[in-house]
Amino acid sequence: MASVTITNVQKNYGAMNVLSAVDLSIADGEFVVLVGPSGCGKSTLLRMIAGLEEISAGEIRIGERVVNDVAPKDRDIAMVFQSYALYPHMDVASNMGFSLMLRKTAKELVFDRVGAAAKRLGLDVFLQRLPRQLSGGQRQRVAMGRAIVRDPQVFLFDEPLSNLDAKLRVHMRTEIKALHQQLKTTSVYVTHDQVEAMTMADRIVVMHDGVIQQVGTPLDLYDHPANLFVAGFIGSPGMNFLPAVVSRNNTEVEAQLSDGQTIAIDPRLLVEDGERVTIGIRPENIEVGSADTLKAKIQVIEPLGLSTQFYTTLADLQVCIYAMGRTDRKPGDTMNIGIKAGDVHVFNPATGQRIDPAA
Amino acid sequence: MIAGRSRKARILGSIGLYTAVAAYVIFALFPLFWTLKISVTPQSLLYSEGITMWPSSATWENYKTVLRATDFPRYFLNSVIVSVVTAVLVTIIASAAGYALSRFSFRGKTTVAVILLLTQTFPLVMVIPPIYRIMGELGLTNSLTGLIIIYTAFNIAFATFLMQSFFDGIPKDLEEAAMIDGCSRSQALRRVIIPLTLPGMGATLGFVFTAAWSELLFALMLISSDSQKTFAVGLLTFIGKFAVDWGQMMAASVLALIPACLFFGFLQRYLVTGLTAGAVKG
Numbered sequence: 319m320a321s322v323t324i325t326n327v328q329k330n331y332g333a334m335n336v337l338s339a340v341d342l343s344i345a346d347g348e349f350v351v352l353v354g355p356s357g358c359g360k361s362t363l364l365r366m367i368a369g370l371e372e373i374s375a376g377e378i379r380i381g382e383r384v385v386n387d388v389a390p391k392d393r394d395i396a397m398v399f400q401s402y403a404l405y406p407h408m409d410v411a412s413n414m415g416f417s418l419m420l421r422k423t424a425k426e427l428v429f430d431r432v433g434a435a436a437k438r439l440g441l442d443v444f445l446q447r448l449p450r451q452l453s454g455g456q457r458q459r460v461a462m463g464r465a466i467v468r469d470p471q472v473f474l475f476d477e478p479l480s481n482l483d484a485k486l487r488v489h490m491r492t493e494i495k496a497l498h499q500q501l502k503t504t505s506v507y508v509t510h511d512q513v514e515a516m517t518m519a520d521r522i523v524v525m526h527d528g529v530i531q532q533v534g535t536p537l538d539l540y541d542h543p544a545n546l547f548v549a550g551f552i553g554s555p556g557m558n559f560l561p562a563v564v565s566r567n568n569t570e571v572e573a574q575l576s577d578g579q580t581i582a583i584d585p586r587l588l589v590e591d592g593e594r595v596t597i598g599i600r601p602e603n604i605e606v607g608s609a610d611t612l613k614a615k616i617q618v619i620e621p622l623g624l625s626t627q628f629y630t631t632l633a634d635l636q637v638c639i640y641a642m643g644r645t646d647r648k649p650g651d652t653m654n655i656g657i658k659a660g661d662v663h664v665f666n667p668a669t670g671q672r673i674d675p676a677a
Numbered sequence: 678m679i680a681g682r683s684r685k686a687r688i689l690g691s692i693g694l695y696t697a698v699a700a701y702v703i704f705a706l707f708p709l710f711w712t713l714k715i716s717v718t719p720q721s722l723l724y725s726e727g728i729t730m731w732p733s734s735a736t737w738e739n740y741k742t743v744l745r746a747t748d749f750p751r752y753f754l755n756s757v758i759v760s761v762v763t764a765v766l767v768t769i770i771a772s773a774a775g776y777a778l779s780r781f782s783f784r785g786k787t788t789v790a791v792i793l794l795l796t797q798t799f800p801l802v803m804v805i806p807p808i809y810r811i812m813g814e815l816g817l818t819n820s821l822t823g824l825i826i827i828y829t830a831f832n833i834a835f836a837t838f839l840m841q842s843f844f845d846g847i848p849k850d851l852e853e854a855a856m857i858d859g860c861s862r863s864q865a866l867r868r869v870i871i872p873l874t875l876p877g878m879g880a881t882l883g884f885v886f887t888a889a890w891s892e893l894l895f896a897l898m899l900i901s902s903d904s905q906k907t908f909a910v911g912l913l914t915f916i917g918k919f920a921v922d923w924g925q926m927m928a929a930s931v932l933a934l935i936p937a938c939l940f941f942g943f944l945q946r947y948l949v950t951g952l953t954a955g956a957v958k959g
């Protein structure tokens with residue numbers, strides 16, 4: 319096991335800059351998830367750690383060793399590909415034992431290690447089969463097995479679950495997490511699915527357009543998104559955003575919406591009277607039917623059994639509200655809603671940066 | 678076939694399909710049958726019996742004459758040498774070139790591809806005179822080596838594109854997985870890529886072999902002595918000044934089919950997977 323340190327790493331394809339100045343340190347044994355929309359460069363970063371992509375500038379270290387010019391085979395890493403990349407002409411046992419065999423490990427030891435990994439993944443009965451004789455889920459397990467028999471310094475995953483159906487994906491998610499808790503091998507996991515990121519990660523790295531937006535624990539990112547992008551990306555249903563103007567009088571600070579309704583915000587925030595801001599409110603932080611005076615008009619109601627989702631309009635913008643329990647309200651009704659000052663995230667609309675209270 | 682259609686319609690459909698297939702097979706194989714028929718027809722019956730499906734008496738006489746009394750065994754051996762060496766050479770070179778075109782980007786890659794393509798576009802007859810001159814000066818006329826060089830050169834372009842498409846069909850991920858698993862690039866090539874490209878190489882080998890085996894134009898032009906003739910040129914020796922010895926010519930043709938059949942029989946296993954590889958996602 320080892321840490322991974324990425325210092326000021328860049329990637330250019332010709333004149334096109336795909337990653338700019340990425341800095342990231344991953345601790346020994348940590349499970350880090352790289353998440354972001356398609357094309358943001360997360361696979362590129364992962365492949366640079368693997369040695370499959372050249373590093374245009376900067377430095378990547380695995381443990382103490384700078385690996386910029388080390389061949390993939392000498393980096394002591396294992397990678398699970400989205401396509402699984404199983405060798406079609408080798409049976410499951412040979413697929414899993416290939417790396418050990420290349421290292422001239424004794425036959426009995428390869429046999430034992432493959433057997434143990436297969437058992438752990440429930441693959442023992444498939445060892446003599448070819449990949450094409452397996453289902454998608456079984457192939458995915460073989461790909462996992464091929465990685466774990468190695469006992470590498472670092473596991474790299476590139477969207478390993480995206481070819482599975484929804485149910486199996488949830489199952490494998492917990493299984494990978496359980497596996498990590500047992501093996502404690504440093505892992506870097508790429509996904510574009512924020513739920514996968516939230517559920518699996520020790521720390522999440524949110525990327526956008528080749529730039530790291532924020533690094534933090536799942537709840538850190540959820541509670542204190544550093545900018546509008548992270549705020550909108552993390553959480554489902556997503557955060558509601560409303561433009562507002564700050565009005566300050568004495569101790570009270572309010573955000574005034576375009577239709578004149580006001581929402582109280584944390585008075586310690588560094589905002590001035592008359593300043594334009596974007597406020598963000600998570601759907602579950604809006605209290606339905608409170609004594610408050612904010613009024614929202616219901617457009618659509620989605621009953622989920624345990625909870626209810628309301629799509630409403632507030633100040634002419636769509637606002638999603640997530641409430642526990644059931645409702646007998648009807649679309650078209652107007653309802654009173656309440657929002658606690660502490661639950662309102664405030665952002666600078668020009669830079670997108672979060673505005674924090676004065677220290 | 679589709680469920681729900683009536684039994685009768687299904688049977689009719691099958692009959693139609695098999696009739697069409699049978700008609701095609703007959704159409705394709707009939708000339709071969711005719712060759713075989715004439716090869717076993719005694720000289721005396723060839724013109725006297727009219728058109729029949731099978732002569733009233735068959736004979737191996739033509740085969741015996743061809744094998745014993747003509748230079749045909751020599752031609753035959755020459756053809757085997759030229760075709761096998763050409764097929765192996767082309768397959769090796771085309772595999773290397775196809776791999777490079779498929780996997781690497783290098784300066785002049787497009788130029789190379791375009792030039793390869795250009796060589797395929799003009800008629801061969803045009804290049805015969807200059808090639809004759811060149812080969813003459815190199816002392817390579819009337820030699821099997823000369824033929825092998827020419828055949829290799831003329832088959833490489835197509836074979837390279839063929840091999841490139843086979844390499845393109847192998848996902849890059851596989852190579853990368855192998856390299857992460859501990860292979861160098863050449864090990865990944867040897868242990869993962871080549872085993873998966875064998876069907877493609879088989880197809881290329883078969884294709885080039887057939888092309889070289891039946892080539893006439895260059896062989897006719899570059900070879901003059903009997904000892905260096907390939908069988909395609911040799912066949913023409915059965916056309917005498919005053920008569921064509923059809924029986925012997927056809928016997929020789931049937932014999933010439935044998936190695937091609939053997940070759941394809943041997944390759945068939947690879948060919949079927951080779952030509953359909955990529956058609957089905959596995």
Ligand SMILES: Nc1ncnc2c1ncn2[C@@H]1O[C@H](COP(=O)(O)OP(=O)(O)OP(=O)(O)O)[C@@H](O)[C@H]1O
Pocket residue numbers: 331334336354355356357358359360361362363510
């Ligand atoms: N070989 C290449 N040449 C030029 N540009 C490339 C190349 N490979 C990737 N890119 C560009 O780099 C950017 C990042 O690609 P990358 O594969 O890392 O995205 P990603 O975040 O993994 O997206 P996805 O979720 O779709 O897999 C993309 O804009 C892509 O177009």
Ligand SMILES: [Mg+2]
Pocket residue numbers: 360361362476
């Ligand atoms: Mg990707």
